[in-house]
Amino acid sequence: MNHSKKAAKIVGVLFILATVSSIIGVLLYDPILKDPNYLITGFEHKNQVILGALCELVLVCSAVGTSIMLFPFIKKHSESLALGYVCFRLLEAVIITVGIVSVLSLLTLSQEFVEAATPHATSFQTAGTLLKAVHDWTFLLGPNFMLGINTLMCSYLLYQSKLVPRPIAVMGLAGATLILLAAVLEMFGIILQLSTWGAVLAIPVASYEMILAVWLIVKGFNVSAIASTSIKT
Structure with a gap:
């Protein structure tokens, strides 16, 4: 049972680490994603x-880590769903x-723009717009759409x-x-991801x-549920 408690604590820490690193990462991207003069300020920052x-890479590793650590426990109920x-x-991590x-490529574009003797502003702006669009779509499909799908699976298995x-x-x-509803509405342009409604629909997940995370760190997995599943297996 000590193994299950240790695994539960690791999962809880990974969930918190994923959330914190994602928030910090988004804030640190401001000079290159939010500033109108991003072709200059991007390289300056x-x-x-x-x-x-790097913070988002921590998010990627943490997200994958939660599923790997949970798999041995939830597969006992449904291995295919697990x-x-x-x-x-x-897939969420890949997106x-x-x-x-795309952000790092945008940073390279900013460097090329700053270092160019006579930069062709229109070409750089077009390339920058495309790279920012790639980031915006991945930001929608990963932390929203795919997050909704895998959370449905995980929550269902935890419930059962x-x-x-x-x-x-x-x-x-x-x-x-x-969050799945939010993703669909955002894809059709009905609401914005970074908006009041976007936040309202994202807060529950x-x-x-x-x-x-806090429950797993403090209480761990239900010992009786683990024992019951082991007996059935």
């Missing part, structure tokens, strides 16, 4: 942008990584297995549904992850 990319959770978590590459209190799992199911 090169180290800050690179630090933001494997699906790992795969979709990995986020594509977004990181009773590894954590069912109200927490229900909160995850509700949060996943809302973020709250679920933090509550789940």
